[in-house]
Amino acid sequence: GEEDERTRPPDPTMVWGVDETLMGMVKSNALIQVNEKLREKLGECESVIKALQVDLERAKKTNERAVNQVHNLTIERDHLLMERETVVTKAVASEAAAESAQAQMRELAAQHDSNRATLETQLRETRSKLSVAYDKNDELAKENRALSAENREKAKQVSRLETHLI
Structure with a gap:
């Protein structure tokens, strides 16, 4: 057992300073590997970030176009609402004017009918008077002829x- 102990390398923890150097090398090697992996991950993250920035710029432009479209559509909607209000106002005014014109037409038609009835009555009365006057005129003409003959x-x-008197 003693010889085996002599040929065997010493326990690094038993040699002063060796254990720290070995441990430092292990740690350093592990740190280098971790650092490499982290650099790879960082590179991947940078690529993802660049892609996301490109996507973000596209999304911003798309959003800006959408906001402009919404703004333009809002302006167009407001314009159409104003036009509709104008059309409704004109339609209401036209309807009122049409109703007023119809009322005037009904009044004129009623007045026309009333005037016509009055004129027809006056015409019948005048014809009756003319007939009576014609009959009287005829009688007067007969009397006049009779009186003229007489x-x-x-x-x-x-x-x-007179011839006898002279």
């Missing part, structure tokens, strides 16, 4: 009497 007869008699 007058001529009397004028003849006066003329005969």
